[in-house]
Amino acid sequence: MYHRFDAIVVGAGGAGLMAALQLAQHPGIRTAVISKLYPSRSHTGAAQGGIGAALGNHEEDHPEWHTFDTVKGGDYLVDQDAAEVMCREAVESVYELEHFGLPFSRTPEGKIDQRRFGGHTRNFGEAPVRRSCFAADRTGHMILQTLYQQCIKHEVDFYSEYQLLDLIVNDGVCCGIVALNIKDGEVHIFHAKAILFATGGFGRAWKITSNALSNTGDGVMIAARHGVPLEDMEMYQFHPTGVYKLGILLTEGARGEGGILRNDSGERFTERYAPTLLDLAPRDMVSRFIYQEVKEGRGIKGKDYVHLDLTHLGADVVENKLPDLADFVRVYLGIDPVRELIPIQPTAHYAMGGIPTDIDGRVVLNAEEDVMPGFYAAGECACVSVHGANRLGTNSLVDIVVFGRRAGKHMARHIQEVDFTELPPKPDAFSREQLGQLLSRESGESAAEIRQHLQEEMMDKVSVLRTEDKLKAAQKTVAQLKQAYTRVAIQDRQTWYNSELLETMELGYLLDISEITIAGALVRKESRGAHYRDDYPSRDDANFLKHTLVYGTPDGLMVRYKPVKITKFEPKERKY
Amino acid sequence: MQVTCKIRRYNPTVDEKPYFSVYRAEVEPTDRVLDVLNTIKWYEDGTLTYRRSCAHGVCGSDAMRINGRNRLACKVLVRDVGNRMTIEPMMGFKVLRDLVVDMEPFFEKYKAVKPYLINDEPAPVTERLQSPEDRAKYDDTTKCILCAACTTSCPPFWSNPDFVGPAALVNAHRFIFDSRDQRGADRAAIISDRDGVWRCRTVFNCTDACPRGIQVTNAMEEVKRKLLYDRA
């Protein structure tokens, strides 16, 4: 089926909805939001701790301080012009969310309540600052719900349970997408002047992850298939506090409220590594501290986890400020967080890298920042590079609202300036062939086994502590798995609501993403932020103060670089 | 441990009527029922169809009937249901395939109660103020993840699909009790309709089913009392 809209937004998480809302404010512009999940199911809803903005509701705070923390937190791989924009617009965006109806927790005077979060400091690193605006520990849920509600109010057109299959590019201009109606298996072509990808992250490449089963990086890989490079893919964040074995996230807000990490002997080990910020040091560091403790035999009972201690906070704080966390711990561990220690381990959490864009969400194709006209990306799938080598807690929600908003605004302008680009002949041929192959292969490899193998390998070799050997080994395994994947066969032959088919396609994206992540990690022979190499343990600004851009070419992957934009803050050693 | 899992199957495009498939799976007692489904789908029968995403009870995808009660498959552990389980789709909506039901009518009802803040006054430069006490009045109902477990557990809804149902009412409550909202009355018009809140017969199945622990029945009672007492 053929549809024609002015704008297409793929993905109905925070970034996609924010953009759609901007577009909806222009009555002349017809917008459709395509999402493989119902909007309210998007993973933005899982975000807990808060959204950072220098409102200064409790104590003095400034966007510049926020910018500095972001740059330093990202180990100076941050594009500082983008970070400045983000931290400045964070403030108005948070107010805008409040005006949309977002039920923030309140201070006694009735203002938006704020709390501490890892890496957020006053006066360029002096002491922790209360910057994270929150709604209990359900901030992401509230953002997602509020934006969805506003979209309903503005009568945005949703195509829910439509899975993106392909991007349509004609002569370098992006002019549409191909999507599958999951329900009846029909292939749809959406023709548009501007297309935004806001398809979220890909944590499912790892075994222990806080990410949803549907976070498989579809948008990222589909863009890459059309010549878009992927930026800084080696920068993947592991959040220190995932529920042991399950990976379910326990918000950093827990430590923001005063929670403490302890090793087997009950020691608060962060004192040894980060004497100022302690448990609230940035995530990459805390995750590494935990791995270090485990490596040196101080994990609980010698195993690969440590404890999160909330017992000194009292029932009031736990039940009122961290109610969902308490619920998770009770349901999944059968533990009472008010009285007992919680077993935690680092969990694959957030992609700093992704589709490279400029500060208006336009997808850029190279170090010269040439754009692909009509193609935009925002949110976790994109890389404006505000997070650099490590994202600070609360900054992703800022990222999605600020850059979702900017992308939406820019699209509105773009749409008014250009005409529709004609579709190339048979734009859906590739997708139909892909589907046809998967649906017709009688026997072959099992997707589940490939997936399991991939996730274990990535967890083991491409996670918090990396080495050349491990990465090489992982590279080989992934190559083998990709081979196996070309022979993968599924059981379900129906076109009607065939979820096995979609899961199998998603596995394909995960394999490609893993391959690119490893490629990036291999060339970056230094340690920076989330990317820590045991064999190159220090940061190397002389050689690696630059972004990686990995291109898929017919002859395999090709790595290029892009300079980091530095405006105010010269790289310094990162100590907390 | 080994579990026996009986699942109601139906693909309207090929099956004449629903039937049960029985599977056995090897899982841990601390696994979620969703893990059981995944194990079956991935290693035994790829045609088994259900929705899921977050796997930890926050996205609302996988509400289904587990041993006769609406639950999120990802929020029930195997040890809590035992080694025999019967899994069926939610009641009251058309089954699209196996455990997947048609959610369109559900979201239509949600939209019908105008689930968004209505305040036409120009917004201030900073936030609109709201005291913690006022914020607390609607805290419970902001937790809703639109999973439909409540609505599809409600007997009046099963027989009368026009009933707006507890989920929509919970979301109406969310705004009616928000001090920043100005047009509770508009919303109330819909809620007080023949198939509005007055259809609720205080059965409490909804409260029992809500995976977010929302006091669903109480929210509706608060709405009823508000309609009754606030007669502006």
Place this chain on the structure above:
Amino acid sequence: MSLARQAVEKRGTNFELWSWYYFRISGVLLLFLALGHVYVMHIATPIEEVNYAFVAARYATPFWRTYDALLLLLAMSHGVNGMRLILHDYIRARSWRVFAFSVLYSAALIFTVLGVLVILTFQPQPS
């Protein structure tokens, strides 16, 4: 037309609110009247003694006539209101619904008139 607008158009009155309220008020009154009735007719009086003479004696006073009339009207309106909800719940097809409601309301009317007539016009005959 959106569902929301349809609902607003359909409403006009707050009939369901009052119906709901009426359940509660009539319920409380019935609590005393109906339980009192059960007590007087079935517990306090051995049922063997409930016969023509008993009823005749009872209806000699206006008090019992009023009591019974109230009970009848309240129970009937409360019960028929309840049946209205129940029929609305279970009978979905339009034609059947029209039929069911016609039966219900006609029955309610006939029986109420009959009941009221008996209570008001009854004249004891010498036995």
Place this chain on the structure above:
Amino acid sequence: MYRGREGMWSWIFHRVSGVGVLLFLFIHIVDTALIGWGPDVYNAVTTIYHEWAIFRFLQFTLIAAVLYHSFNGVRIIVIDFWPKGFQYQRLMFYGAMGLTVLALIPTGVLLLGPIFGIAER
């Protein structure tokens, strides 16, 4: 089938008892109306009520229904008007059940006793 808890059962019983009582009300109006035909007719009918065991059982069921419906009706009203009522709904269901059973004991003895030869009058 759905495995509801106390709330669902209380509602099912309430609905069934409500309908039952209404149907009886219709019948009761008719039989009372027979009084207009004079003592002979009326007494003949009431005698059937008294003598036939099946009618005694029916009356017992009717009283049970009225009692349950009344007590549970109070439970519903309390839930509706007392803001904390919902927290005690389960307790109140058992309360309503308990009161019903309690009140049914003397009723049972009086109504059904004679059939089984106890409480002969």
